[in-house]
Amino acid sequence: xxxxxxxxxxxxxxxxxxxxxxxAAKQQGKKIYHLNIGQPDIATPENFMLAVKNFNExxxxxxxxxxxxxxxxxxxxxxxxxxxxxxxxxxxxxNGGSEAxxxxxxxxxxxxxxxxxxxxFYPNYNGFAxxxxxxxxxxxxxxxxxxxxxxxxxxxQKITNKTRAILLxxxxxxxxxxxxxxEIMLLADIAKKHDLFIIADEVYREFxxxxxxxxxxxxxxxxxxxxxMIDSVSKRFSACGARIGAILSKNKELIAQxxxxxxxxxxxxxxxxxxATELFNVSDKxxxxxxxxxxxxxxxxYKGLQEIPGIICxxxxxxxxxxxxxxxxxxxxxxxxLLTDFHLxxxxxxxxxxxxxxxxxxxxxxxxxxxxxxxxxDLKQAMHILKVxxxxxxxxx
Amino acid sequence: xxxxxxxxxxxxxxxxxxxxxxxAAKQQGKKIYHLNIGQPDIATPENFMLAVKNFNExxxxxxxxxxxxxxxxxxxxxxxxxxxxxxxxxxxxxNGGSEAxxxxxxxxxxxxxxxxxxxxFYPNYNGFAxxxxxxxxxxxxxxxxxxxxxxxxxxxQKITNKTRAILLxxxxxxxxxxxxxxEIMLLADIAKKHDLFIIADEVYREFxxxxxxxxxxxxxxxxxxxxxMIDSVSKRFSACGARIGAILSKNKELIAQxxxxxxxxxxxxxxxxxxATELFNVSDKxxxxxxxxxxxxxxxxYKGLQEIPGIICxxxxxxxxxxxxxxxxxxxxxxxxLLTDFHLxxxxxxxxxxxxxxxxxxxxxxxxxxxxxxxxxDLKQAMHILKVxxxxxxxxx
Numbered sequence: 116x117x118x119x120x121x122x123x124x125x126x127x128x129x130x131x132x133x134x135x136x137x138x139a140a141k142q143q144g145k146k147i148y149h150l151n152i153g154q155p156d157i158a159t160p161e162n163f164m165l166a167v168k169n170f171n172e173x174x175x176x177x178x179x180x181x182x183x184x185x186x187x188x189x190x191x192x193x194x195x196x197x198x199x200x201x202x203x204x205x206x207x208x209x210n211g212g213s214e215a216x217x218x219x220x221x222x223x224x225x226x227x228x229x230x231x232x233x234x235x236f237y238p239n240y241n242g243f244a245x246x247x248x249x250x251x252x253x254x255x256x257x258x259x260x261x262x263x264x265x266x267x268x269x270x271x272q273k274i275t276n277k278t279r280a281i282l283l284x285x286x287x288x289x290x291x292x293x294x295x296x297x298e299i300m301l302l303a304d305i306a307k308k309h310d311l312f313i314i315a316d317e318v319y320r321e322f323x324x325x326x327x328x329x330x331x332x333x334x335x336x337x338x339x340x341x342x343x344m345i346d347s348v349s350k351r352f353s354a355c356g357a358r359i360g361a362i363l364s365k366n367k368e369l370i371a372q373x374x375x376x377x378x379x380x381x382x383x384x385x386x387x388x389x390x391a392t393e394l395f396n397v398s399d400k401x402x403x404x405x406x407x408x409x410x411x412x413x414x415x416x417y418k419g420l421q422e423i424p425g426i427i428c429x430x431x432x433x434x435x436x437x438x439x440x441x442x443x444x445x446x447x448x449x450x451x452x453l454l455t456d457f458h459l460x461x462x463x464x465x466x467x468x469x470x471x472x473x474x475x476x477x478x479x480x481x482x483x484x485x486x487x488x489x490x491x492x493d494l495k496q497a498m499h500i501l502k503v504x505x506x507x508x509x510x511x512x
Numbered sequence: 513x514x515x516x517x518x519x520x521x522x523x524x525x526x527x528x529x530x531x532x533x534x535x536a537a538k539q540q541g542k543k544i545y546h547l548n549i550g551q552p553d554i555a556t557p558e559n560f561m562l563a564v565k566n567f568n569e570x571x572x573x574x575x576x577x578x579x580x581x582x583x584x585x586x587x588x589x590x591x592x593x594x595x596x597x598x599x600x601x602x603x604x605x606x607n608g609g610s611e612a613x614x615x616x617x618x619x620x621x622x623x624x625x626x627x628x629x630x631x632x633f634y635p636n637y638n639g640f641a642x643x644x645x646x647x648x649x650x651x652x653x654x655x656x657x658x659x660x661x662x663x664x665x666x667x668x669q670k671i672t673n674k675t676r677a678i679l680l681x682x683x684x685x686x687x688x689x690x691x692x693x694x695e696i697m698l699l700a701d702i703a704k705k706h707d708l709f710i711i712a713d714e715v716y717r718e719f720x721x722x723x724x725x726x727x728x729x730x731x732x733x734x735x736x737x738x739x740x741m742i743d744s745v746s747k748r749f750s751a752c753g754a755r756i757g758a759i760l761s762k763n764k765e766l767i768a769q770x771x772x773x774x775x776x777x778x779x780x781x782x783x784x785x786x787x788a789t790e791l792f793n794v795s796d797k798x799x800x801x802x803x804x805x806x807x808x809x810x811x812x813x814y815k816g817l818q819e820i821p822g823i824i825c826x827x828x829x830x831x832x833x834x835x836x837x838x839x840x841x842x843x844x845x846x847x848x849x850l851l852t853d854f855h856l857x858x859x860x861x862x863x864x865x866x867x868x869x870x871x872x873x874x875x876x877x878x879x880x881x882x883x884x885x886x887x888x889x890d891l892k893q894a895m896h897i898l899k900v901x902x903x904x905x906x907x908x909x
Contacts, residue, residue: 121622127775129773154574159570171561173555174558175753177551223516239777242775312513353571354572368513375519376522378528382755383754385754486872
């Protein structure tokens with residue numbers, strides 16, 4: 116049977132493809148510290164389930180294709196705190212940030228159009244681009260420079276008459292980079308000059324650990340008609356299983372067009388929207404505590420990495436990831452070996468080989484992504500295990 | 513700003529585009545009998561919310577990309593009742609039947625490939641094909657013949673080297689047709705001969721009101737590797753707001769490939785999957801009652817239509833829709849007029865003009881879709897209003 120090129124050419128998830136080896140290790144009784152997925156252990160605010168449990172309609176009916184009005188209002192209110200002012204017809208609720216990305220790509224590009232993304236990047240960007248038939252053109256960034264952007268010329272070289280948008284996550288998954296104000300303004304200027312959209316994936320907006328601040332594309336008045344904000348409750352409120360995201364843009368025509376996609380899939384789930392509405396009402400104290408917790412974890416991981424000879428990485432400034440260059444040839448082999456051939460007192464760690472975060476072939480082969488989503492003690496132990504494992508690994512450089 | 517061809521060319525939902533006129537009519541104090549949307553008034557089985565309310569995990573975490581194991585097991589068990597035997601790696605849980613359709617189209621076709629669909633059809637088929645860049649090639653069916661399929665030659669004429677699949681809903685939305693065993697076997701034979709997939713949207717499987725039985729594509733052993741079953745809990749359990757659907761196929765390679773799409777959007781919502789699992793445990797008595805209710809409603813609507821001079825329609829045999837040809841020129845004008853210029857004792861009805869269910873231009877202009885999702889008394893009154901309205905309408909043929 117004939118299957119489509121787009122699906123055949125799509126790579127498997129780099130976060131999930133080594134899962135069978137982890138399962139086998141667990142069956143052998145090994146304890147695994149999972150640093151490979153972005154599933155936080157932070158409790159979801161209780162008001163989510165309280166709101167859901169209060170639902171007492173007899174019929175679980177379709178809701179509005181755009182999203183439930185109370186959730187849209189809650190999101191608008193949340194954005195006001197950041198001095199971003201969206202109106203009701205500038206917001207669409209989606210099935211997670213995932214659907215927000217897919218709909219956005221389908222709205223701005225046709226088959227063989229191009230989008231520019233700094234690599235390493237969240238690999239599902241590739242997945243959605245594949246579905247949409249759009250080509251990903253990477254701008255390579257490096258561990259040595261903390262994954263900051265190259266200069267203007269390098270970026271502009273990538274722009275063709277097929278380029279439709281620049282897509283990036285800030286703070287960055289998988290790198291932990293927080294782009295400087297200068298970088299954001301540079302991209303804004305390039306977008307304006309070349310008539311491109313900026314697809315700003317800011318789902319980790321709150322998770323910034325440096326004092327040098329955070330610049331959102333949503334605050335640049337001059338390009339507001341070309342900024343498409345991708346959002347999600349998953350990480351912000353530790354509610355990954357809710358699958359509630361959003362698209363926001365001051366470009367009303369774009370939102371009106373994407374609403375047609377929303378109408379074709381009818382609506383997002385009712386209960387999850389009811390719960391998500393309450394998430395936006397959590398206190399600022401909730402964020403303070405959560406960010407504090409992640410900052411401590413970031414410190415543990417970064418300190419642990421610094422103590423291992425031969426590792427290259429700069430201090431990550433945001434989100435809850437870091438990409439580290441290891442003193443090895445083949446990170447995928449190393450990660451597999453950690454699961455199949457190594458243990459320290461019957462414990463091991465699981466990391467994500469970074470290869471899958473690059474669009475340029477043979478890039479990031481010696482890099483791994485570490486998600487610091489465990490408590491401090493577990494992270495300390497995990498870093499210790501990494502150190503011992505790198506000492507033991509037979510194929511060390 | 514440049515938007516994609518695929519989104520610009522996508523029509524708005526025919527079910528939703530007259531909504532502003534309905535809102536205006538309501539503001540004038542008119543009561544509207546809504547026959548225009550497929551949102552049943554039947555209560556969702558209580559065990560859905562009971563299961564959701566029992567959720568007490570601290571973290572609302574990602575679930576499996578494929579779908580939660582207990583839901584997959586429940587669906588497999590449900591299918592066994594119909595003598596269809598799926599294994600765990602032959603099922604994917606999706607965000608409604610909507611995502612099941614989108615992923616399936618993206619998996620079987622590339623840009624400019626073609627799928628064949630009998631028209632009038634569920635207009636979101638068009639939406640998903642648009643998103644995927646796939647062309648819809650219609651086979652026209654007629655009210656006069658109860659929307660049954662034309663003969664083999666007419667169907668085979670539509671097949672080119674770009675054709676990838678035949679997609680159809682059975683029982684049919686919007687027509688209420690239930691295809692005969694001969695029709696199903698004919699399509700199976702054509703699919704085999706021309707190496708096509710059959711995308712079988714059988715979400716209304718239980719809603720069959722004739723004694724002549726129902727033939728599922730899932731029971732044709734000979735073509736099991738080319739049948740892709742689209743399913744959803746929305747109509748079967750009156751749980752439209754849950755947005756839980758499924759793709760099932762004995763073609764394991766296809767399922768393994770589509771799993772990559774599922775992984776890219778991470779998972780479906782956790783709570784809705786927990787609730788949906790329990791839906792599949794409702795008793796057969798639930799279905800008997802619901803089907804009995806819909807049969808009575810079908811009878812009221814069909815009897816009402818028969819009593820109106822000049823209406824052409826055959827008795828609908830399944831789902832909860834009927835398409836009727838009215839003695840008018842322009843159904844869209846008529847539907848709008850019903851909302852803006854007509855009332856009977858301050859009451860009116862809302863219907864869906866059928867034009868949007870056709871891919872062939874200028875088809876179905878004098879037809880409307882009626883969804884019989886109100887109680888019998890309301891439906892009787894609605895049919896009475898339709899009769900009076902047609903008598904009154906100034907542009908009657």
